[in-house]
Amino acid sequence: MPDASQKPTINDVARVAGVSKKTVSRVINRSPLLKxxxxxxxxxxxxxxxYRPNPQARALAMGRNFLIGLLHDNxxxxxxxxxxxxxxxxIRDTEFALVVRPVDRRSPHMxxxxxSFLEIQRLFGVLILPPISxxxxxxxxxxxxxxxxxxMGSARLDxxxxxxxxxxxxxxxxxxxxxxxxxxxxxxxxxxxDGFRSAQxxxxxxxxxxxxxxxxxxxxxxxxxxxxxDSGIVAAEKLLDTDNPPTAIFASNDExxxxxxxxxxxxxIDVPAQLSVVGFDDSPIAAHILPPMxxxxxxxxxxxxxxxxxxxxxxxxAAALSTFPARLVVRNSVAAPRD
Amino acid sequence: MPDASQKPTINDVARVAGVSKKTVSRVINRSPLLKxxxxxxxxxxxxxxxYRPNPQARALAMGRNFLIGLLHDNxxxxxxxxxxxxxxxxIRDTEFALVVRPVDRRSPHMxxxxxSFLEIQRLFGVLILPPISxxxxxxxxxxxxxxxxxxMGSARLDxxxxxxxxxxxxxxxxxxxxxxxxxxxxxxxxxxxDGFRSAQxxxxxxxxxxxxxxxxxxxxxxxxxxxxxDSGIVAAEKLLDTDNPPTAIFASNDExxxxxxxxxxxxxIDVPAQLSVVGFDDSPIAAHILPPMxxxxxxxxxxxxxxxxxxxxxxxxAAALSTFPARLVVRNSVAAPRD
DNA sequence: GCGCATTACGACACCGGTGTCAAAGCTGTT
DNA sequence: AACAGCTTTGACACCGGTGTCGTAATGCGC
Numbered sequence: 001m002p003d004a005s006q007k008p009t010i011n012d013v014a015r016v017a018g019v020s021k022k023t024v025s026r027v028i029n030r031s032p033l034l035k036x037x038x039x040x041x042x043x044x045x046x047x048x049x050x051y052r053p054n055p056q057a058r059a060l061a062m063g064r065n066f067l068i069g070l071l072h073d074n075x076x077x078x079x080x081x082x083x084x085x086x087x088x089x090x091i092r093d094t095e096f097a098l099v100v101r102p103v104d105r106r107s108p109h110m111x112x113x114x115x116s117f118l119e120i121q122r123l124f125g126v127l128i129l130p131p132i133s134x135x136x137x138x139x140x141x142x143x144x145x146x147x148x149x150x151x152m153g154s155a156r157l158d159x160x161x162x163x164x165x166x167x168x169x170x171x172x173x174x175x176x177x178x179x180x181x182x183x184x185x186x187x188x189x190x191x192x193x194d195g196f197r198s199a200q201x202x203x204x205x206x207x208x209x210x211x212x213x214x215x216x217x218x219x220x221x222x223x224x225x226x227x228x229x230d231s232g233i234v235a236a237e238k239l240l241d242t243d244n245p246p247t248a249i250f251a252s253n254d255e256x257x258x259x260x261x262x263x264x265x266x267x268x269i270d271v272p273a274q275l276s277v278v279g280f281d282d283s284p285i286a287a288h289i290l291p292p293m294x295x296x297x298x299x300x301x302x303x304x305x306x307x308x309x310x311x312x313x314x315x316x317x318a319a320a321l322s323t324f325p326a327r328l329v330v331r332n333s334v335a336a337p338r339d
Numbered sequence: 340m341p342d343a344s345q346k347p348t349i350n351d352v353a354r355v356a357g358v359s360k361k362t363v364s365r366v367i368n369r370s371p372l373l374k375x376x377x378x379x380x381x382x383x384x385x386x387x388x389x390y391r392p393n394p395q396a397r398a399l400a401m402g403r404n405f406l407i408g409l410l411h412d413n414x415x416x417x418x419x420x421x422x423x424x425x426x427x428x429x430i431r432d433t434e435f436a437l438v439v440r441p442v443d444r445r446s447p448h449m450x451x452x453x454x455s456f457l458e459i460q461r462l463f464g465v466l467i468l469p470p471i472s473x474x475x476x477x478x479x480x481x482x483x484x485x486x487x488x489x490x491m492g493s494a495r496l497d498x499x500x501x502x503x504x505x506x507x508x509x510x511x512x513x514x515x516x517x518x519x520x521x522x523x524x525x526x527x528x529x530x531x532x533d534g535f536r537s538a539q540x541x542x543x544x545x546x547x548x549x550x551x552x553x554x555x556x557x558x559x560x561x562x563x564x565x566x567x568x569d570s571g572i573v574a575a576e577k578l579l580d581t582d583n584p585p586t587a588i589f590a591s592n593d594e595x596x597x598x599x600x601x602x603x604x605x606x607x608i609d610v611p612a613q614l615s616v617v618g619f620d621d622s623p624i625a626a627h628i629l630p631p632m633x634x635x636x637x638x639x640x641x642x643x644x645x646x647x648x649x650x651x652x653x654x655x656x657a658a659a660l661s662t663f664p665a666r667l668v669v670r671n672s673v674a675a676p677r678d
Numbered sequence: 679g680c681g682c683a684t685t686a687c688g689a690c691a692c693c694g695g696t697g698t699c700a701a702a703g704c705t706g707t708t
Numbered sequence: 709a710a711c712a713g714c715t716t717t718g719a720c721a722c723c724g725g726t727g728t729c730g731t732a733a734t735g736c737g738c
Contacts, residue, residue: 007461009724020688025726035686052458056404057724059395060693067406067436074424077416077623085413085441092452097406097460099436102424113431119391121436122346229627255627262629284416285627288568288597290604348694359718364696374716396694399723 008049017045028053055095065124066095068311071114071138072129073105076255078283079300083129083152086304096312099123105132111141118145125149125311127304134197150307153197164307164322166298168198168280171326172205172250173212175278175296178328179248180213183336184276188221188246190235190256196227202252202280221246225256232259233266240267240275247276247337254279254286254295261289261333272335282329291332298326347388356384367392394434404463405434407650410453410477411468412444417623418639422468422491425643435651438462444471450480457484464488464650466643473536489646492536503646503661505637507537507619510665511544511589512551514617514635517667518587519552522675523615527560527585529574529595535566541591541619560585564595571598572605579606579614586615586676593618593625593634600628600672611674621668630671637665 010028014021019042026034027042045051059065070087072080087098101117103110110132118126118141125148132138133151139162142149153165179187189206192199210217220242225231232251236259239246251257257279264275271277271291279286282297302324309319349367353360358381365373366381384390398404409426411419426437440456442449449471457465457480464487471477472490478501481488492504518526528545531538549556559581564570571590575598578585590596596618603614610616610630618625621636641663648658 007458011724021725022688022690022727023686026687029726033686038686054399054461054724055459056395056398056461057693058726060393060399060695061724061726063693063726065395067438074420077420081413081416081419081441084439088441093455095459097438098440099406100423100439101437102420102427116432120394120434122393122395258627265629285624288594288624289627290601350694360695361697361718361720362716365717368696372716377716393694396723397696399725400694400696402696402723 007054008051010051010053013042013045013049013051016049017042053095058095065122067097067099067121067123068308069117069121069123069126070098070100070129071103071126071132072100073103073132076281076283079281080129082300083127083304086301087127087308089301090305090308090318091312094312096124103132111137114138115141115145118142118147123147127307127311128152130198131196134195148311150310152303152307162310164303164310164324166303166324166326168201168298168326169205169208171296171298171328172202172280173209174328175250175280176206176209176213178294178330179250179276179278179334180215182248182276182334184248185215186221186244186246186337187215187248187250188223188239189217190232190239190249190251190260191222191224192252192256193224193226199227199252206250218244223249225252225259227253227255229255229259229262232256233263234259236260236263240264240269248278248334249275250278250280252280254281254283254293257293257295257333258285258289261293272333274338276334276337278334286329286331293333294331295329296326297329299324346393347390349390349392352381352384352388352390355388356381392434397434404461406436406438406460406462407647408456408460408462408465409437409439409468410442410465410471411439412442412471415620415622418620419468421639422466422643425640426466426647428640429644429647429657430651433651435463442471450476453477454480454484457481457486462486466646466650467491469537470535473534487650489649491642491646501649503642503649503663505642505663505665507540507637507665508544508547510635510637510667511541511619512548513667514589514619515545515548515552517633517669518589518615518617518673519554521587521615521673523587524554525560525583525585525676526554526587526589527562527578528556529571529578529588529590529599530561530563531591531595532563532565538566538591545589557583562588564591564598566592566594568594568598568601571595572602573598575599575602579603579608587617587673588614589617589619591619593620593622593632596632596634596672597624597628600632611672613677615673615676617673625668625670632672633670634668635665636668638663 010021010024013024024042027039055066074080128149128151130153133153149162151163153163191203223235223239225235239249249260251260257277260277261271264271269275279293279295282295286293286295306318306321309316349360349363352363363381366378394405413419467488467490469492472492488501490502492502530542562574562578564574578588588599590599596616599616600610603610608614618632618634621634625632625634645657645660648655
């Protein structure tokens with residue numbers, strides 16, 4: 001009788017069931033060439049003993065482990081966390097586990113750190129969040145090391161299948177459609193920082209949408225920030241100080257949009273009565289700010305799930321999807337312009 | 340010559356260095372009973388071959404693995420993420436990795452899910468964040484399963500050493516001191532939800548501080564919410580509707596404090612000129628809201644580091660600390676009362 | 679009843695490390 | 709020179725699984 005205080009091993013199961021450990025192994029791995037009778041018997045013993053295979057031992061024997069890594073450079077806490085939850089939706093009840101690794105984009109050793117991390121942990125694969133997902137050296141590193149990877153992004157980054165993306169461009173278009181439908185014609189943008197693919201996509205989507213509606217974009221209607229709150233204030237102040245200020249501002253993310261709220265309030269401009277503002281990402285601040293902000297929400301959790309499946313079970317239907325539709329969330333920061 | 344395309348193993352190192360694999364193992368584990376000469380020789384070969392020990396194999400052989408788990412029920416995304424970064428500060432360059440596991444507090448299977456997770460992954464130990472860190476059944480489960488654990492909390496939860504906590508009580512006191520110093524005497528509280536230890540601690544700290552200053556707490560000056568934004572609005576409205584409304588409100592967290600901002604603005608009450616509001620946690624919303632909110636910040640990253648060390652290296656000085664001082668962050672939501 | 683596939687299972691080596699214990703090497707003492 | 713006692717090293721089993729391949733058991737046609 002195996003010691004109850006110790007976790008049962010495959011040997012215990014084999015002994016109690018009166019079969020070889022290889023047979024137990026076959027049961028665990030759902031091998032098709034087993035007699036139903038044997039399978040049932042072994043499964044009974046497994047249940048009785050409460051046996052769970054040791055992932056370390058399996059990992060060692062099979063030459064691949066069951067750890068999937070999440071590499072990110074904290075674009076936004078809520079996004080990262082939602083992503084983690086989405087990955088968990090995919091790996092729940094499997095032997096996979098999610099290992100997180102925040103990295104420092106500004107560190108000169110970032111790539112070496114990641115290489116060392118990959119070497120030590122020998123991950124099954126990694127999921128990479130923007131903005132570092134846009135780093136091609138990192139993707140190359142993964143390939144070199146034979147580590148599976150999926151990049152999250154807002155646009156085509158790869159010519160391979162290692163990608164899950166949202167349709168930021170089209171979504172910005174729907175934002176502009178919404179503003180135009182509300183009667184706006186002088187619409188300004190606060191762009192995100194150079195070097196961020198998402199910023200570029202959103203800016204290009206903006207330009208395309210304006211063109212579609214036959215609207216001009218004067219140079220002074222183009223502001224730029226670094227995705228942070230305070231940069232949104234500065235950019236919005238500049239936009240509002242022009243001779244012919246915009247009636248609506250599209251900010252490339254919610255933080256900067258919140259900054260625009262701030263700038264407006266500071267000079268007594270009411271949002272949305274005198275100025276409409278739209279953000280992007282649907283981060284918590286969008287719902288919390290006053291008035292609640294109209295923004296764009298992308299299905300991060302679904303995207304995470306798909307990315308995880310792409311890695312661990314590429315045949316799963318959920319892994320097939322690569323581009324996910326973001327959608328406009330209409331709240332109260334848009335109204336018809338007065339003038 | 341080992342195949343360059345394959346990762347070198349301990350056997351490769353042993354062969355090249357002309358020693359037994361056990362000797363290589365001793366080098367890896369810094370065994371003291373090695374001749375310096377041998378050590379140097381083997382280290383040379385390790386560096387030359389770029390050898391990294393396989394954690395799965397070590398885990399199997401040593402009967403313990405190098406995975407530390409993070410159990411949380413998303414109290415606040417920024418907090419969770421900062422905690423992750425703090426843990427990483429501790430485990431960087433070790434073979435440990437951080438495995439995350441968001442759990443659903445409301446699920447009736449939560450404990451079973453966690454049990455299953457622990458059984459499958461056989462973690463070295465887990466770190467538990469509030470509010471589920473306050474669940475004694477969970478702590479008991481960890482003990483039963485022989486899994487190391489450290490609970491984060493705002494008060495004594497355990498009679499053992501499995502704890503890292505902040506001094507919420509004293510900090511609430513400093514909040515009240517600050518308000519009193521600004522001339523407030525009618526101070527109300529919005530309590531957190533029943534069953535949260537942090538809520539209880541903060542409420543008790545409030546009562547103690549008020550008593551210290553000889554101030555009364557009329558029943559109508561006690562509001563309560565569930566830590567969420569909207570509950571803060573409702574609670575603040577109630578407080579402001581009383582005959583003798585408070586000149587200052589202490590909310591037990593920032594989300595509810597933001598709700599109080601909202602309620603005030605909605606009825607044309609200026610913060611801080613007509614109403615002072617203080618929050619707790621220093622979450623991003625505190626800095627983003629207008630005016631920027633005075634709140635209490637606790638050193639989550641340091642706490643995480645300490646918690647991780649308690650688990651993986653209890654002798655490390657960083658593991659000795661159990662209680663961490665939170666501190667008042669003065670911004671612009673407090674002013675002297677008018678009346 | 680026999681030969682022959684085919685199916686079902688087991689023996690054994692192996693994954694890459696660590697633990698145990700004995701042996702070899704070295705030093706100093708008598 | 710012989711021996712004790714310490715330091716340093718290696719042989720070998722073992723951790724808990726999986727892969728390979730051989731063989732016993734089974735089904736089938738004749």
